[in-house]
Amino acid sequence: MEIPLFLRGIVVITGKNMRLYYTKPPVLMFGFLFPLFMFFAFFVGRHLDLITFFPAFLAMMLFFTASSVGPLITPWEKREKTYERLLSYPLTPESIILGDVMAGAVFGIVITSIVWIASAFFFTVPAAHPATVALAFILGTVSCAALGALLASPASDSPPNVMIFSNLVRFPLIFISGIFVPLQDMQGWGRILAYCSPLTYLVDLFNAGFSGVSVFSPFIDCGVLISIIFVFILLARFIQNRNMIKGL
């Protein structure tokens, strides 16, 4: 009896989040406009080979879109005093977190796919391994959305505070993950830091999918991304449980 109820809870929460939070200004700002501005700031007018950098750009887009919904939901619900009601429904904190992750993941997939389709009007990037690209999309969006849920777990009923905190975490990651400087060109500490960033493995998996050239084996990239999903969700659950009373 409990498993179908648990799964239904995830679906209902995902639907609720999609309806309520996709059009919130912080999500549109940090999840859609911001990666576009980053693209214009770093790629346009710099005579870069767009086809070479396209997988990294796509990874950045997926990273920002998928991780922008999660940090908003829980603080928003706590501020609006709807979180306690949510917990009193036939839901568990796990199903609420997974619903938040799913909403972020769907947002990431949809927006990044639109950008990909739109960019096809200007240039074509052939995919060497379409299945790997598809896998990168799925694992990438879920892991980035899980990061979003993790960033929302510290107790706060102030969405602006959580958005600032989440950007403090997200911004440095895009500079150390092989987006602007390819991983193979990084040296010393830069490279060590890159190994610590989950985004590195997503960029690498996209590279493997599009050009067939990657630093790590796609199996390692997938393994790391899957592990990250589990670790982030478990950590989010642990932190939310510890801070549960503060948001009620």
Add this chain to the structure above:
Amino acid sequence: MNAIHVEHLFKSFGALTAVNDVSISVREGEIFGFLGPNGAGKTTTIRLLTGVLTPDKGSVHIRGIDIHRHPLDAKMQMGVIPENSTVYGDLSAEQNLHLSGKMYGMPRAIRDERIGKLLSNLGLFERRREPVRTFSKGLKQRVSIACAIIHCPPVLFLDEPTSGLDVQSRRLVIDTIHQMNGQGSTIFLTTHNIEEANALCETVCIINKGKIVAQDSPERLKKMFDTTQSVDVSFDRKVSRDLFATEWIVRAEPCGDKWRLYSDNPDHVVKYIAGLAEQESLIITSLTTSGPSLEEAFVHLTECA
């Protein structure tokens, strides 16, 4: 089988023990009042009972289902109206109800029928498509109640449901409680309003500093303190407290344009007032005697503990 069965519940937040060895049994179909002063542990207890918080020790069974082992099955049995919680302001009343119905797995057709009925009964039908954020507090509370009872729960938890509401909304809430109870639902109600608890509840439990200090029917609780009765009197003009300095009056308190005189023997007080009025050329404009109140019992129990 009890609708709610709680055994030796403990919950601490750091050094503060918010709930200290609470055990409660609520029969099926009963209206159970849970009273206590601010910070007594009412809301924490209701959160433990509804599975929002996990206890440090103890067990909670809702209709025989352990809420901490089978939280989803147990939550399907209940509807909850949290104290400060509200509904989604960006959604309309109708959308909020649909969301609630989906949470309980209600099929669309049943949901539509039930929502139509609830919106009409709670006076929300005309405004069903407006965003809830434009509603008054009373209307929001009606939507909140509708969300909690959409699936006709066998057990309904209400945390301060009438707090801060206007008279019409308050009456509607009370009518809904009676209606749900009439259909067989068990009601677990926390309130600050002693008279409301007195009028509604079959059993009242008083909690103070996390511990249960009394649990009985309102009438029996009142009888525990039946030595104190009161006489309310008003005169045609203002009088000072000094006039009530007699051995028959334990204490005198101003109460609007009246004086409330507490006594162990109201008969002597009435005779004393009659004599006083004649002696001071006062006209008695009203005089009523009343027995011990639940409020007296509440104050006594929570002050003594």
